[in-house]
Amino acid sequence: MTPLLESEEHKSLREAVAAFATTHPHTTNAEDNTRLWQAAAKLGYIGVNLPEAYGGGGAGITELSLVLEELGAAGNPLLMMIVSPAICGTVIARFGTEEQKREWLPPLADGTRLMAFGITEPDAGSNSHRITTTARRDAATGDWILTGRKVFVSGVDLADATLIVGRTEDARTGKLKPCLFIVPRDTPGFERRPIDMELNAVERQFELTLDDVRLPADALVGDEDAGLLQLFAGLNPERVMTAAFAIGMGRHALAKAVEYARERTVWKSPIGAHQAIAHPLAQAHIDLELARLMMQKAAHLYDAGDDVGAGEAANMAKYAAGEACVKAVDQAVHTLGGNGLTREFGLARLITASRVARIAPVSREMILNYVSHQTLGLPKSY
Secondary structure, eight states, X not given: OOTTSOOHHHHHHHHHHHHHHHTSOOOOSHHHHHHHHHHHHHTTOTTTTSOGGGTSOSOOHHHHHHHHHHHHHTTOOOTHHIIIIIIIIHHHHHHOOHXXXXXXXXXXXXXXXXXXXXXXXXXXXXXXXXXXXXXXXXXXXOOEEEEEEEXXXXXXXXXXXXXXXXXXXXXXXXXXXXXXXXEETTOTTEEEEEOOOSOXXXXXXXXXXXXXXXXOGGGEESOTTOHHHHHHHHHHHHHHHHHHHHHHHHHHHHHHHHHHHHHOEETTEEGGGSHHXXXXXXXXXXXXXXXXXXXXXXXXXHHTTOHHHHHHHHHHHHHHHHHHHHHHHHHHHHHHGGGGGSTTTTOHHHXXXXXXXXXXXXXXXXXXXXIIIIITOOOOOO
């Protein structure tokens, strides 16, 4: 099946998730969010991409992104789906030890445990090569000792552990190389502080401090010498899932605007009959559909094992979806006029939320850098 056309199985999954999401109360607090997460997990939606041998659905990022998109279209996006099953679950499933898989994948799949992901640092921004969180071996015990800081880490208070990206020194070259570590929430020296965000989201953002955090040797995920490969194995699904998050949000805003434009009557006709209202909404729909096609392509490439092709497509999908989402939300608010800023219609909160897809997990400018350099072969600007 090509990514241009959905299989009957995928159509059925989309319909089932949409039906589930529209009958569930909108999540406005952590308790509602947890209930939604657990209900979705019970139906197999949260762990749909994780291996069947460990309690998952045995499908891929294609199916997981579909689930998140439909939840978002119903107004109930679950941000931690990007992090827990898509990034952390994927990395552990692909590179974790058998013990790590047995410990983490079943509870990640059934919703009883969550995992956060810490990569961004105050001074590193989008440059993963400048990460300063370091991990060194204790020669006497074999333990790892982590020191550093992370910022804009989602849902740390909800997560049982955080997958931390650190750097270790290559004994042969002396250069630092990325590695991934599972850090349980209550590990001594692992401190979190909420960041005061002007963002109306259930999942809060945190700054993390790792002050000589001591971890056992088996906290390392995968091969110490394959950290970059493992890192991007998680970042490509992150971009695909961020695209799904954005497309779902854009669809939700557009649906509200279309409903309003059909019913709101001025001078004896619905405002949707006027091209100045109808055409921008049609354009928003087209942009969202185009972004979805690229997202589906990226997901299919990733699930097929083409990490290089998936990297290009995932970045493009994330870029297109972020732009389409912002435009759809802006046009939806504009269509409703003053009503678009009221709590009753629930669109005003999306004005800020929609910008997240433009700047996280990587900014649109860095994606343009990637495409101009990697795809077009233009000289690197940095």
